[in-house]
Amino acid sequence: MSYKILLPQPILESGREYLLERGYELLDGSGFEEEDIIRDIKGCDAMIVRTAKITKRVIEAADRLKVIARHGAGFDGVDLDAAAEKRIMILYAPRSNSESVAELAIFYMLYCSRNFKLVQKLYKDDYRFAKFNVEKHELNGKILGLVGVGNIGGLVARKAALGFDMKVLAYDPYAAGLPDYITPAACREEIFAKSDYVSLHVPATPDTVNSVGEKELAMMKNTAFLINTSRGTIVDEEALIRALQEKRIAGAALDVLRQEPIDPANPLLNMDNVLTAPHIGAATREASARSSLTCAVGIDDFLSGRRPEFPVPPMKKMLDEMGLN
Incomplete structure (x- = not known):
């Protein structure tokens, strides 16, 4: 049988x-x-x-x-x-799925760097404003902070450093033998304080659920973006919404949300500085x-x-x- x-x-x-x-x-x-x-x-x-x-x-x-x-x-x-x-x-x-998720994390950083959601919203009605007045930046030379440097985080680091000349700072207490284009952070707090883009690459465990909250978001630059392609439960969503509404950080790209399928009433879906998607990192x-x-x-x-x-x-x-x- x-x-x-x-x-x-x-x-x-x-x-x-x-x-x-x-x-x-x-x-x-x-x-x-x-x-x-x-x-x-x-x-x-x-x-x-x-x-x-x-x-x-x-x-x-x-x-x-x-x-x-x-x-x-x-x-x-x-x-x-x-x-x-x-x-x-x-x-x-x-x-x-490591390659697919890593590529998506880079895509989200590019999307955020050009403020693309707002550009798309405005340019049909006000072409010149969208072109000249919406703030946009290069990735070149910016600091990428990685929380977690496993299979996916390591690929993101390589693509960012070697492909876009970004400076990569990483925190992972379990990582060893990192390549020379990754600088180990002295502590987890350094990632949030110094990075222009903070990208999360950790599993959902009792130690990581809600591990990015009010404290971590308060450390970030007001020009920095949060990228999450790991699990929605890693981020304290209410704290993130407050930080975005109060413009304490520049924006976020969230492949994952706490509730999946999404709650249509979630305010993150309608913010001009937030990109969301239905957990498509591995969906290639x-x-x-x-x-x-x-x-x-x-x-x-x-x-x-x-x-x-x-x-x-x-x-x-x-x-x-x-x-x-």
Whole structure:
């Protein structure tokens, strides 16, 4: 009997073909809301998750589930404690979307530097004002401050320093052996105080949720921009709204918001100095293909008795206990 893999949302052909060629049965889900997955999960041995939330109720409803692969670098949408309790392995694809997210972070900095949202709003009615009176800047020579220098932060640093001649300052207590174009910050506060652009590249953990708030925003220059392509929960959204309304910082580019899908009443959506998007950092064709294949390979490795390359960090101990080589 072949293993059955639930796909609450479609994955790209790279992953589907890999699994089908190895004899797996793929079940396309009826939806990706909690009740849909609870209904579909019965009898499934594995699941590949994109944006769906995998709650304790979903885990409890699973009668045969052995492994979940998260289609991306974040795994805060999966209840890890509930999974560990049932000895369900959680895998992810930490490198698959790095290039796409890094490119987007650079795009957001360019967008902010030219005040593009306001330019677009004004130029049809007042061409000359938009051209000459809306303030615009180059990235060249500006200071980029990175909070987190993992796969994505490291790529952003390289593109900014080598492509745009920016000065890169970074804070990451876990980073070692940084290239010479990155200057380690003496402390986290230095990032916010000195940078023209602060770009966030940390996962959502108890230590990082709401870690950019009133204190950090108060340290920033009134000409500086906040760029967030990580998780919406990292930023205290109410504090950010106040800082923007009071013009204590110049603006922000937010690929992620605290509530997803968005609340149409969120004031950030209508500010001229704020760019928002529906979490599109990893939503390129290339990143999705890499993620789909990484998830497929990980599931095949695990179910075949081999050690998968990318368990989420909290699951490494459980993997060691299983003795997979």
